[in-house]
Amino acid sequence: MRRRRWPVADPNTTPYVGRAMKRIEDPRLIRGEGTYTDDLRLPGMVHAAILRSPHAHARIRKIDTTAAKAIPGVVAVLTGADVNASCGLVPCAAAIPDLKAPKHTVLAGDRVYFVGHAVAVAVASDPYIARDAIEAIDVDYDPLPVVTNAEDAVKIGSPLTHPDLGSNVAYTHNVSGGGNIDEAFRKADRIVKHRLYHQRLTPMPIEPRGVVASYHTGEGTLTLWTATQIPHLIRTLLPGMIGVPENKMRIVAPEVGGGFGAKLNVYPEEALIAHLAMRLHTPVKWIESRRDNAAATIHGRDQVGEYEVAVKNDGTILGLKSKTIADLGSYLQLLTPAVPTLTGLVLTGCYTIPAVKMEIVGVYTNKMATDAYRGAGRPEATYLIERLMDVVAQELKIDRLDLRLKHFPAPGDFPFPTSCGLVYDSGNYAAALTKAKQLANWDQLLKDRAAARAAGKLSGIGVSTYVEICAMGPSKAMPAGGWEWGCVRMEISAKVTVITGVSPHGQGQETTFAQIVADRVGVPIEDVVILHGDTSVAHYGRDTYGSRGTAVGGTAIVMCIDKMIAKAKTLAAHLFETTSDHVVFENGRFTSPGVTNRVITWPELAGEFYVAKNLPPGLEPGLEASSFFEPQNFTFPFGTHICAVDLDRDTGHVKITKYVAVDDCGPQINPLIVEGQVQGGIAHSIGQVLFEQTIYNEDGQLVTGEFMDYAIPRAHDIPDYILGSTVTPSPINPLGVKGVGEAGTIGATPAIANAVMDALEPLGITHMNLPMTPEKVWQAIKTKT
Amino acid sequence: MFPAHFDYVRPATVEEAVKLLAKHGDDAKLLTGGHSLIPAMKLRLARPQVVVDIGRIANLSYIRETGGAIAIGAMTTHADIEASKTLRDKSPLLAETASHIGDAQVRNKGTIGGSLVHADPAADYPASILALDAEIDVVGPRGKRTIKAVDFFVDLLQSAVAADEIVTEIRVPATAKTVAYVKTEQKASGFALAGAAVVIGPGGVRVGITGVAATAYRAAGVEKALAGQTSLTPDLIARASAQAAAGVDALGDIHASPEFRAHLAQVNTRRAIEKALTRA
Structure with a gap:
């Protein structure tokens, strides 16, 4: 097998930025020396277990906890009646007009609405006894009618998820933009229609959720360790639930073993476990099992849509109409109703489409809530526009690359306003496409496909050209502010301590931020420490999601460094007996050419700042700066993915024979980390296109509740990627970076799906729902041969 | 958990x-x-x-040749079976089958005796045990007895081993070299949606199928169609393999319909026979 090695850069040369460095955080994780939530052991700590509903919809007639309470070692057994009044409602931060929302209590009230709905909690001296206790709770359920399919849920006469809301429709959201859509459709030579389904997915982070809470009764302070992406947003939202003021609350995200959006939420357990620690006056730990993770941590996607494209016979697209039904599940989690509306923001992809109209209907069903899952709305949009481009090209018999190129804005068209109301920051879409074609050896690929087809094989090539939304984002577009905070401090020893408000959990910012800081401050990277994920250390922040860490959080740090250097120059000028504008700072050295030959380095300067015996009047001791960065726009990374597949006629198995991705995320701080993010993202897409799916049966039972039944991609599913990049800086931040955390999974899903459909095209098969499993492929082939 | x-x-x-x-x-x-x-x-x-x-009982983990057979201790791990030179040289089907089980961690701890007694309908060994016409020794309060492979798998998760008996040894022929195991994995678990094990010998062709029905079974229709045939042509193999799930009540679940499982049994039987013949 071919093994590619990253070039090893000389560790003694700067700059660090741009270098493919291994991650600073990895050794401790690889050696098992990381501290995850479940690793915490506090004196007197007790353990909670949660009893969950086995029914998708039922009335709770009675809960008897007598037997459970009698088990030796049981500390408490509590139900919704005991805790809900003290825990407030689980928050939804999405601002959608006329949204119908159910009251989301931390434990069920008199009804359960999905399998996995938390009904009661038992606390015991050890986790075994806590499990024994929840088994001993006797709940008398009266099962009620269930709806599990969103398209059925909007029909008249459907069972209602929340009968008190009177309808399963949570909201109807209309997006329209650009020119007159009716006129576009009137002028069209042809209307191309297509229906697409984005199946429900379970994020399945390898570390499930977990919470440890400790309450100091004397101080009235709460410390909450939680496996989360968003310690700061929890600190903003939890006070409203449990009554502890924000400034007496410390939220810690220790090592977090995967998030993918599933940990971008405020969950009932975070309030519940905090409440238990306060109520019982002792620390409480709750660790989610895999089964509970599958049932009661958010799911992703689950949208179905009907799409119409108005086209001229020469391929010119005049307009795009869509109707999407989004399955929200039974409750609104933090961003549940907002995710489908993100689809509406990038509906036109990287194309000039003069008029759009989109209707999104958010629907309640008796299932777990959907919410942001890697890509959150953009994979849905990209899949639909990229499938549609292929369908249009096929119907009009024009080349699919020509059709795409025809609708790309030119590099000079940026900033490029879209019909969906965004302004794309920068781009060169044709350059990425050209590079991907080169890397894929496109002409040869076409010849190989022709030869394979001539030999009776089913061989296909798929392409996706995508644009997405990163660096979330401008505060005006974000529910709780989209700025980021950072702090850079040079210690008396000239070591540099950096504090960021983003909360990396696998994105590698302990490395990328250290690279940025080491270069700009001019110190060895070993002297830089990046602190994050603890609100008593990182006082403010807006955390990690939406590929925002480096573009927004990194920029806040750059601003800090600029301030710190400016202050340092003031002192250097004083020591040089000149003025700041005569001080030159370069590579960690302060000089003043023409004034003095003296060179001042950081150790000397840092010492002066803290010993503080020789500071000019008005200059404060200490060398630290903090900053908030408010981005003026999102960033819009883009790229082209090309995938080639062979299908096994006998078994329906899809084999990826070539995968090429060219992604443009702007300048790369660390190409190794960029590649890691892209690789992981494509892996997620391989899962989504070929086998992953969350399945509830018609009774609302979750039948993919563990890894025996829910397939995630494994090493042997991953082809040998050929990865490349183009570099188009963003004008939105001084680093020019765009973000890359989700790009892989946004670009890859349509490329792989288009390849499978291309392989089936000679058989006249034009449609297949995701996932394109071997059985579906085999059935499709069988019906056509 | x-x-x-x-x-x-x-x-x-x-x-x-x-x-x-x-x-x-x-x-x-x-x-x-x-x-x-x-x-x-x-x-x-x-x-x-x-x-x-019973993991610390001495002398339950071994692979050795005895007479015309290879004897395998019941507590021999899948990894040891996969790596056994004796098996690979003399009777490679079990070694090939073991390589398909789970992942390295599973193979390092799981044992052949434990797997067989569990009688999981989608486990890999049963197909090969049947095709090899293996013998299984068990010891219980009534002493030792030997169970033939065809009598071993009784029903879903039920073997012929009584609750008070322990499997001690499995014996397979030392002369089975024209063999193959071909499997389609259930994508999540790695268990078999349909696995076909084939042993081709002077006495004919034996085919064991796992994953398709409530128990693993011998594909009698395939064996009959190939019985007495001296030249296994592609056409004959294809026609015989079409009988791989004949008369079988195939399982259906979210991972595969009964129809697809039965189809995969046919495809994998054909592929296993073709593969075995390359090793003749």
Whole structure:
């Protein structure tokens, strides 16, 4: 097998930025020396277990906890009646007009609405006894009618998820933009229609959720360790639930073993476990099992849509109409109703489409809530526009690359306003496409496909050209502010301590931020420490999601460094007996050419700042700066993915024979980390296109509740990627970076799906729902041969 | 994932283990690797009162040639079977089959005896055990007896081994070299959606199928169609393989319909025969 090695850069040369460095955080994780939530052991700590509903919809007639309470070692057994009044409602931060929302209590009230709905909690001296206790709770359920399919849920006469809301429709959201859509459709030579389904997915982070809470009764302070992406947003939202003021609350995200959006939420357990620690006056730990993770941590996607494209016979697209039904599940989690509306923001992809109209209907069903899952709305949009481009090209018999190129804005068209109301920051879409074609050896690929087809094989090539939304984002577009905070401090020893408000959990910012800081401050990277994920250390922040860490959080740090250097120059000028504008700072050295030959380095300067015996009047001791960065726009990374597949006629198995991705995320701080993010993202897409799916049966039972039944991609599913990049800086931040955390999974899903459909095209098969499993492929082939 | 309360005992000999099983009856479960038992206990689907760990009993893990057979101790791990030079040289089907089981961690702990007694309808070994016409020795309070492979798999998760018996040895012929195991994996678990094991010998072709029905079975229709044939042409192989699930009540679930499982049995049987012939 071919093994590619990253070039090893000389560790003694700067700059660090741009270098493919291994991650600073990895050794401790690889050696098992990381501290995850479940690793915490506090004196007197007790353990909670949660009893969950086995029914998708039922009335709770009675809960008897007598037997459970009698088990030796049981500390408490509590139900919704005991805790809900003290825990407030689980928050939804999405601002959608006329949204119908159910009251989301931390434990069920008199009804359960999905399998996995938390009904009661038992606390015991050890986790075994806590499990024994929840088994001993006797709940008398009266099962009620269930709806599990969103398209059925909007029909008249459907069972209602929340009968008190009177309808399963949570909201109807209309997006329209650009020119007159009716006129576009009137002028069209042809209307191309297509229906697409984005199946429900379970994020399945390898570390499930977990919470440890400790309450100091004397101080009235709460410390909450939680496996989360968003310690700061929890600190903003939890006070409203449990009554502890924000400034007496410390939220810690220790090592977090995967998030993918599933940990971008405020969950009932975070309030519940905090409440238990306060109520019982002792620390409480709750660790989610895999089964509970599958049932009661958010799911992703689950949208179905009907799409119409108005086209001229020469391929010119005049307009795009869509109707999407989004399955929200039974409750609104933090961003549940907002995710489908993100689809509406990038509906036109990287194309000039003069008029759009989109209707999104958010629907309640008796299932777990959907919410942001890697890509959150953009994979849905990209899949639909990229499938549609292929369908249009096929119907009009024009080349699919020509059709795409025809609708790309030119590099000079940026900033490029879209019909969906965004302004794309920068781009060169044709350059990425050209590079991907080169890397894929496109002409040869076409010849190989022709030869394979001539030999009776089913061989296909798929392409996706995508644009997405990163660096979330401008505060005006974000529910709780989209700025980021950072702090850079040079210690008396000239070591540099950096504090960021983003909360990396696998994105590698302990490395990328250290690279940025080491270069700009001019110190060895070993002297830089990046602190994050603890609100008593990182006082403010807006955390990690939406590929925002480096573009927004990194920029806040750059601003800090600029301030710190400016202050340092003031002192250097004083020591040089000149003025700041005569001080030159370069590579960690302060000089003043023409004034003095003296060179001042950081150790000397840092010492002066803290010993503080020789500071000019008005200059404060200490060398630290903090900053908030408010981005003026999102960033819009883009790229082209090309995938080639062979299908096994006998078994329906899809084999990826070539995968090429060219992604443009702007300048790369660390190409190794960029590649890691892209690789992981494509892996997620391989899962989504070929086998992953969350399945509830018609009774609302979750039948993919563990890894025996829910397939995630494994090493042997991953082809040998050929990865490349183009570099188009963003004008939105001084680093020019765009973000890359989700790009892989946004670009890859349509490329792989288009390849499978291309392989089936000679058989006249034009449609297949995701996932394109071997059985579906085999059935499709069988019906056509 | 915390099991209910249980007691743990670790007998030093087979005799001691048999006595413990006799004493505790249905309340006891043997721990022979734990890759099915422990997950079931953690999910509280299995609640044995007593777990009898036979992992430290001496002389239950070996692979050796005896007469015309290769004898395999019941506590031999999948990894040892996969790596066995004796098996690879003399009777490679079990080694090939073991390489398809789970992942490296599973293969390092799971044992052939434990897997066979569990009688999972989608486990890999049963297809090969049937195709090899293996013999399985068991020891119980009534002494030792030998069970033929065709009599071993009784029903879903039920083997012919009684609750108070312990498998001690599996014997396979030392002369089976024209063999192959071809499997389609259930994507999540890695178990077989349909696995076909083929042994081609002077006496004819034997085919074992796993994953398709409630128990693994010999594909009698395939064997009959190939019986007495001296030249296995592609056409003949294809026609015979079409019988791989004939008369079988195929399983259906979210991973594959009965129709697809039956189809995969046919495809994999054909591919296994073709592959075996390349090793003739």
